[in-house]
Amino acid sequence: MEMLIKIFWVFAKLSLFSFGGGFVMVPAAIAEIEANHWATAAELTNSVAIATMAPGPVGVNLAVGLGYQVGGLPGAGAAFLGITLPTTILVVFVALFFFKIYKHPLASAAFYGLRPTITGIILYAAISLALKNGILFAANDRMLDSGINVIFNGWHFFEVKSLVITAATFFLLTKNKLTPLVLILISGIIGIMVF
Amino acid sequence: MEQVIRTGKKNASLIEVFVVFFKLGSISFGGGYAMVPLIENEVVEKKKWIAQETAVDIIAVAGSLPGAIGLNAAALVGYSIAGIPGTLVAILGNLSPCVLIVLSLSVIFQQFSTEPSVQAAFSGIRPAVIALIAYAAYTTGKMSIHNNACRAIAILAFCAMMIAPMYIVLIIVSGALTGIFLDKYKCYLSKR
Numbered sequence: 001m002e003m004l005i006k007i008f009w010v011f012a013k014l015s016l017f018s019f020g021g022g023f024v025m026v027p028a029a030i031a032e033i034e035a036n037h038w039a040t041a042a043e044l045t046n047s048v049a050i051a052t053m054a055p056g057p058v059g060v061n062l063a064v065g066l067g068y069q070v071g072g073l074p075g076a077g078a079a080f081l082g083i084t085l086p087t088t089i090l091v092v093f094v095a096l097f098f099f100k101i102y103k104h105p106l107a108s109a110a111f112y113g114l115r116p117t118i119t120g121i122i123l124y125a126a127i128s129l130a131l132k133n134g135i136l137f138a139a140n141d142r143m144l145d146s147g148i149n150v151i152f153n154g155w156h157f158f159e160v161k162s163l164v165i166t167a168a169t170f171f172l173l174t175k176n177k178l179t180p181l182v183l184i185l186i187s188g189i190i191g192i193m194v195f
Numbered sequence: 196m197e198q199v200i201r202t203g204k205k206n207a208s209l210i211e212v213f214v215v216f217f218k219l220g221s222i223s224f225g226g227g228y229a230m231v232p233l234i235e236n237e238v239v240e241k242k243k244w245i246a247q248e249t250a251v252d253i254i255a256v257a258g259s260l261p262g263a264i265g266l267n268a269a270a271l272v273g274y275s276i277a278g279i280p281g282t283l284v285a286i287l288g289n290l291s292p293c294v295l296i297v298l299s300l301s302v303i304f305q306q307f308s309t310e311p312s313v314q315a316a317f318s319g320i321r322p323a324v325i326a327l328i329a330y331a332a333y334t335t336g337k338m339s340i341h342n343n344a345c346r347a348i349a350i351l352a353f354c355a356m357m358i359a360p361m362y363i364v365l366i367i368v369s370g371a372l373t374g375i376f377l378d379k380y381k382c383y384l385s386k387r
Contacts, residue, residue: 013364016261023331031360045321050300052327056220056293057263064294068301076298084286087261091270092282094256106375113348113374115339117367120352122332124360126325127353133321144318162322169326170333180327184320191319192312 003071004078010036011063011082016090023048024118025059027125029066038070041132052180059083135162146195161194209284212276215242216269216288234268244276266290344377 010032014025026048033039039047047069051061060083067079130136134144138156143149147159165187172178178186219233239250253275257267266289273285307313340346348370355366 023328024335026328027356027360028363031363035361042317042321045324046304046317047301048324048328049317049320050297050304052324054293054296054300055222056290056296057266059263060266060290061293061297064297065301068298069305073298076294076301080290080294084266084290087263087267088270088282088286091257091260091267092274092279094260095271095274095282105378109375109378110371111374112345112378113376114367114371115335116345116348117352117370117373119332119336119339120349120354121356121363121366122328122335123349123353124356126329126332128357128360129321129325129328133325135322135325146315146318162318165319165322166326166329169323170330173326173330174333183323183327187319187323188316189319191316195315195318 004074006036007067007071007075007078008082011067011079012086014063015059015083015086023058023125024122025062027121027128029062030125030128033066039066041129043069045129045133049184053184130166133162135159135166144195165190209277209280211242212273212281213284213288216273216285217292219269220289221292234265234272238272238276245272249275348373 014028014032030041030044033044034041044066047062047065048058050065051058054061060080063079063083064076067082068076071078127136131138134147136158138144138149138159143156144159144162147161149159150157169183169187172183173180215237219237222233234254235247235250238244239247245253250272253268253271254264257264257271260267266286269285269289270282273281273283275281277284304313336349340349352366352370356363359366
C-alpha cells in the first residue's frame with residue numbers, strides 16, 4: 001500500500017510538470033525513477049517506446065507502463081490515477097472559473113520563459129538517455145557489446161549503429177512522412193537485423 | 196469570473212459521449228495535437244455537440260494546461276457537453292483503449308524480455324525513441340525560441356538539468372519567473 005501511494009505521488013507530481021505533451025514528462029521521469037531505483041535507463045527507454053506504440057497520450061501511457069513495471073496491475077492503477085487526477089481537477093477548475101487566466105499578461109509572460117525552459121529540459125532528456133543507453137560517451141559497464149563502439153585513448157565516444165538509427169529517425173521525423181509508431185516498428189526490425 | 200465555455204446542444208447521453216471518446220482514444224496515435232482534428236471532425240462536425248469557436252478556445256486552453264493536450268481537450272469538451280459527469284465520462288472513454296493496449300504490451304514485453312531477438316529489437320528501438328524525444332525538443336524549440344533571450348534560457352535550462360536533474364521543479368519555476376522578469380523589463384524599457 002505504501003508503495004502504491006508512493007507511485008501515485010510520483011506520477012501526480014510528474015503530471016503537473018508535463019506542459020505541452022508526453023515527452024516533456026520523460027526528463028522528470030528519469031530523475032524520479034532513478035531516485036527511487038525503480039528501473040534502469042534502458043527499461044525506462046523501452047517503456048517510452050511502448051508508450052509511443054499505443055494510441056493515446058504518451059504521458060498517460062508511460063505512467064501506466066512504468067506503474068505496471070514497478071508494482072504490477074495495482075501499480076499501473078496507482079500511476080494512472082496519479083497522472084490523470086491532478087490535471088483533471090485543474091481542467092475542471094479552469095472550465096468552471098479561470099478560463100480567462102491563460103489570456104492574462106502575467107500568464108503569457110510566464111509562458112514566454114517557460115517554453116524555452118521546456119525545450120532545454122527535453123533536450124536534456126534526449127542527451128541523457130543517449131548517455132545512459134551506451135550511445136554517447138558510455139562508461140565500460142554501459143557499452144553495447146553488439147555495437148560498433150568508437151573508442152579513442154580508452155574513452156568511449158559513440159556507438160555507430162545506434163547513432164545512425166537516431167539520426168535517420170530524426171531526419172524522417174522532420175520530413176513528417178512516417179508516424180512515430182511506424183518508425184518504432186521499423187527500428188525494431190532493423191535492431192533484430194543489426195544487433 | 197466569466198464562464199467562457201458555452202454549452203452546446205445538450206442532446207448527448209453520457210453513454211454516447213463515452214462511445215465517441217472511446218473511439219477517438221483508440222485511433223489517436225502519437226497523442227497530443229494528433230487528436231485535435233479528430234475531435235473537431237467527430238464532436239463539432241458530425242455530432243454538433245459544440246460550436247467551432249468553442250472548440251478553438253478549448254484547444255488553446257488544453258495546450259497551455261499541464262497534462263496531455265488530447266486528454267485536456269477531451270475533458271473540456273466533455274464538460275461543455277454535460278458538465279462534470281461529462282468530463283469524467285470523456286476522460287474514461289478517451290483513456291480506456293490506450294490503457295488496455297499499454298497494459299497488454301507491457302505484459303507481453305515482460306513475458307518475452309529475455310528473448311535475444313526482443314532485446315535486439317529494443318536495442319534498435321531505443322535510439323529511435325531518443326530521436327523522438329530530440330524531435331520533441333526541436334519542435335517546441337521552433338515554436339518558442341524567437342530571440343537570443345529565449346536561446347539563453349533554453350541553454351541554461353539544459354545545463355541546469357545536466358548538473359542537477361533532481362531540481363527540475365525549481366528549474367521550470369525559474370524559467371517561468373525569468374519570462375515574467377524579461378517581460379517587465381521590456382515594458383520598462385519601452386516606457387522610457
